[in-house]
Amino acid sequence: MSTTRLEAFSDGVIAIIITIMVLELRVPHDAELASLRPLLPVAGSYVLSFVYLGIYWNNHHHMLHVTKRVSGGVLWANLHLLFWLSLVPFVTAWMGENHFAPVPTAAYGVVLLLAAAAYTLLQHSIISIEGRDSLLAAAVGRDRKGRLSLVLYVIAIPAALFWPWIAGALYTGVAILWLVPDRRIERVVSST
Amino acid sequence: MSTTRLEAFSDGVIAIIITIMVLELRVPHDAELASLRPLLPVAGSYVLSFVYLGIYWNNHHHMLHVTKRVSGGVLWANLHLLFWLSLVPFVTAWMGENHFAPVPTAAYGVVLLLAAAAYTLLQHSIISIEGRDSLLAAAVGRDRKGRLSLVLYVIAIPAALFWPWIAGALYTGVAILWLVPDRRIERVVSST
Amino acid sequence: MSTTRLEAFSDGVIAIIITIMVLELRVPHDAELASLRPLLPVAGSYVLSFVYLGIYWNNHHHMLHVTKRVSGGVLWANLHLLFWLSLVPFVTAWMGENHFAPVPTAAYGVVLLLAAAAYTLLQHSIISIEGRDSLLAAAVGRDRKGRLSLVLYVIAIPAALFWPWIAGALYTGVAILWLVPDRRIERVVSST
Amino acid sequence: MSTTRLEAFSDGVIAIIITIMVLELRVPHDAELASLRPLLPVAGSYVLSFVYLGIYWNNHHHMLHVTKRVSGGVLWANLHLLFWLSLVPFVTAWMGENHFAPVPTAAYGVVLLLAAAAYTLLQHSIISIEGRDSLLAAAVGRDRKGRLSLVLYVIAIPAALFWPWIAGALYTGVAILWLVPDRRIERVVSST
Numbered sequence: 001m002s003t004t005r006l007e008a009f010s011d012g013v014i015a016i017i018i019t020i021m022v023l024e025l026r027v028p029h030d031a032e033l034a035s036l037r038p039l040l041p042v043a044g045s046y047v048l049s050f051v052y053l054g055i056y057w058n059n060h061h062h063m064l065h066v067t068k069r070v071s072g073g074v075l076w077a078n079l080h081l082l083f084w085l086s087l088v089p090f091v092t093a094w095m096g097e098n099h100f101a102p103v104p105t106a107a108y109g110v111v112l113l114l115a116a117a118a119y120t121l122l123q124h125s126i127i128s129i130e131g132r133d134s135l136l137a138a139a140v141g142r143d144r145k146g147r148l149s150l151v152l153y154v155i156a157i158p159a160a161l162f163w164p165w166i167a168g169a170l171y172t173g174v175a176i177l178w179l180v181p182d183r184r185i186e187r188v189v190s191s192t
Numbered sequence: 193m194s195t196t197r198l199e200a201f202s203d204g205v206i207a208i209i210i211t212i213m214v215l216e217l218r219v220p221h222d223a224e225l226a227s228l229r230p231l232l233p234v235a236g237s238y239v240l241s242f243v244y245l246g247i248y249w250n251n252h253h254h255m256l257h258v259t260k261r262v263s264g265g266v267l268w269a270n271l272h273l274l275f276w277l278s279l280v281p282f283v284t285a286w287m288g289e290n291h292f293a294p295v296p297t298a299a300y301g302v303v304l305l306l307a308a309a310a311y312t313l314l315q316h317s318i319i320s321i322e323g324r325d326s327l328l329a330a331a332v333g334r335d336r337k338g339r340l341s342l343v344l345y346v347i348a349i350p351a352a353l354f355w356p357w358i359a360g361a362l363y364t365g366v367a368i369l370w371l372v373p374d375r376r377i378e379r380v381v382s383s384t
Numbered sequence: 385m386s387t388t389r390l391e392a393f394s395d396g397v398i399a400i401i402i403t404i405m406v407l408e409l410r411v412p413h414d415a416e417l418a419s420l421r422p423l424l425p426v427a428g429s430y431v432l433s434f435v436y437l438g439i440y441w442n443n444h445h446h447m448l449h450v451t452k453r454v455s456g457g458v459l460w461a462n463l464h465l466l467f468w469l470s471l472v473p474f475v476t477a478w479m480g481e482n483h484f485a486p487v488p489t490a491a492y493g494v495v496l497l498l499a500a501a502a503y504t505l506l507q508h509s510i511i512s513i514e515g516r517d518s519l520l521a522a523a524v525g526r527d528r529k530g531r532l533s534l535v536l537y538v539i540a541i542p543a544a545l546f547w548p549w550i551a552g553a554l555y556t557g558v559a560i561l562w563l564v565p566d567r568r569i570e571r572v573v574s575s576t
Numbered sequence: 577m578s579t580t581r582l583e584a585f586s587d588g589v590i591a592i593i594i595t596i597m598v599l600e601l602r603v604p605h606d607a608e609l610a611s612l613r614p615l616l617p618v619a620g621s622y623v624l625s626f627v628y629l630g631i632y633w634n635n636h637h638h639m640l641h642v643t644k645r646v647s648g649g650v651l652w653a654n655l656h657l658l659f660w661l662s663l664v665p666f667v668t669a670w671m672g673e674n675h676f677a678p679v680p681t682a683a684y685g686v687v688l689l690l691a692a693a694a695y696t697l698l699q700h701s702i703i704s705i706e707g708r709d710s711l712l713a714a715a716v717g718r719d720r721k722g723r724l725s726l727v728l729y730v731i732a733i734p735a736a737l738f739w740p741w742i743a744g745a746l747y748t749g750v751a752i753l754w755l756v757p758d759r760r761i762e763r764v765v766s767s768t
Contacts, residue, residue, distance in 0.1 A: 005253055006253075009207055015589045022662045023599075031674040047659075083242055086242070103225050179652070205402065278406045400595040404595065471601075
């Protein structure tokens with residue numbers, strides 16, 4: 001099976017998730033500049049989640065670019081990733097509307113952690129088809145960036161319950177870590 | 193006519209249906225963990241429907257993978273399937289928000305039954321074009337899994353009115369039955 | 385310019401329009417069968433609009449299937465059609481929630497009329513590029529079905545103000561007229 | 577990397593943005609023609625934003641039509657553009673619901689300005705890959721239309737705070753300026 005439709009479906013779901021998040025930016029009823037101020041935390045969490053979804057789309061794009069075949073298992077691993085990503089708008093709004101309160105900030109981290117775990121799983125299931133000597137396996141290597149992210153989320157979640165801003169800084173840090181698209185794949189591709 | 197645009201349109205509609213369902217998970221106004229508890233039944237029905245829509249997308253993907261031509265009739269059979277799938281978010285929310293009460297749980301089954309019947313119809317209309325000796329006809333065979341699902345829905349709907357949890361178990365059972373993607377098609381494809 | 389991306393964008397917009405309409409089916413707060421009754425007119429107008437959007441998607445699909453090149457003008461004629469289609473959910477909900485009251489039913493007809501006119505315009509702008517001797521020009525011919533639809537809408541709109549159900553019958557009649565996909569194009573294609 | 581998936585994702589996001597804007601046209605609760613009147617400013621701002629998003633989609637389409645390769649940097653420049661476009665529904669609704677009041681009208685201009693700047697940035701990042709002697713570089717030339725638009729936005733934003741209708745006229749003027757799709761690219765393409 002080719003990857004075309006898997007990519008198209010994932011593009012569709014990620015495009016919708018990224019766009020419906022903005023619906024949580026409720027239009028203020030009056031026309032003053034000051035009425036934007038209470039929206040600032042919501043806008044901040046929106047920017048963070050937009051960047052995260054952009055990273056996922058970007059890395060997903062790169063990963064499938066070097067994938068030739070998919071199986072039924074890969075389709076489900078992909079749907080599993082999309083499931084956790086679909087919860088991002090919910091936790092984004094909850095965290096933003098409560099001004100980065102402890103519990104919602106931890107919940108945001110839980111969804112990020114599960115999405116990252118689902119991405120790792122998807123990567124494993126593709127590599128198990130493509131083979132250990134495939135382009136993707138070479139590009140991913142020991143996946144230090146992926147492992148580090150998981151560790152940072154695991155630190156951030158309990159931290160959120162006491163010092164939510166540390167969690168926020170860790171989430172931002174992981175985003176910056178990934179903001180640079182997965183050069184490993186570009187490097188491996190261009191070296192062939 | 194090729195199947196490209198039919199797939200693209202179906203991917204779009206299913207992607208949107210799967211994603212707008214999450215909008216029914218209303219963001220709680222306070223920041224306590226306890227405020228997630230009333231959302232649990234809604235989240236449960238969301239997971240079930242997400243899996244169902246994933247199954248439909250997956251099987252649709254497999255079916256069209258072995259389809260070469262579509263006619264006007266197939267386009268309408270496909271729209272008919274998308275119509276019933278478009279009602280899934282409505283019954284999902286109704287069932288979830290009412291904690292799996294009898295009538296909404298039965299209504300959920302009715303929509304699942306009609307979607308399954310529409311899928312069977314679509315399958316028939318494609319086979320009638322592709323021919324009795326086509327890959328798809330070989331893969332579907334006597335469609336025992338499809339028939340069994342219809343029977344289980346027909347049992348679950350009246351059961352929901354008295355013991356909604358039996359209906360819930362049956363819906364979950366059918367989902368598990370299909371969770372494994374349609375290996376028949378993969379088998380037939382790989383044997384050619 | 386090829387038609388690929390025009391089709392993809394139109395598919396996306398029509399898929400979203402068709403799906404967000406269902407959001408107007410507000411989930412009832414109680415779990416009785418009787419609480420579905422007030423939704424019946426909304427559901428009825430949803431079915432009618434779903435069929436209309438299905439017809440537009442279907443005919444759009446057929447039309448672009450025999451189109452080879454598009455120009456900037458065609459892109460705008462297409463966006464113009466999508467604009468009127470984007471108002472369908474609004475008038476659908478207005479008509480349904482007011483139980484087919486005169487003014488909303490007439491407004492529904494106005495949007496249908498303008499969408500039909502936009503479709504005719506798009507068809508003209510494609511034919512003006514493809515040429516008078518193109519497949520599309522041959523398939524459309526004197527476009528009697530298109531003209532008849534416009535006439536029926538023009539009759540239905542004022543009729544809606546006095547006898548809304550006559551307008552409803554006319555809208556349904558036009559839908560049935562088109563429910564059969566544009567065989568003219570399939571005929572012309574298969575005869576080449 | 578090819579541009580296919582970048583186009584598909586952008587099409588998806590722009591299609592969703594353009595369609596969810598119409599959700600701000602709240603369905604009136606009564607069935608009188610007069611109840612549409614308060615919606616007129618919202619409808620007006622919707623038309624303006626629909627045209628703007630159509631322009632962006634159109635120009636994006638033309639630009640990527642002459643683009644052969646994309647890099648990770650281009651993917652992010654594109655996401656950056658989509659971010660500002662995703663805020664269009666928010667400022668459209670705010671401006672429309674407040675009848676083109678000074679602050680929301682200025683905010684609308686700020687989002688248009690940042691989207692235009694993001695588009696220019698995306699154009700630069702593509703040209704830096706395609707090369708100074710590429711089709712795109714030739715088509716864009718000194719980008720007088722792009723620069724003029726930025727200047728007009730910069731004038732319109734402060735003007736909005738005192739005479740919002742002047743800003744509205746300037747926004748409309750820029751839209752008309754671009755309504756004609758980027759003939760430069762069509763010209764350059766057809767001359768090769």
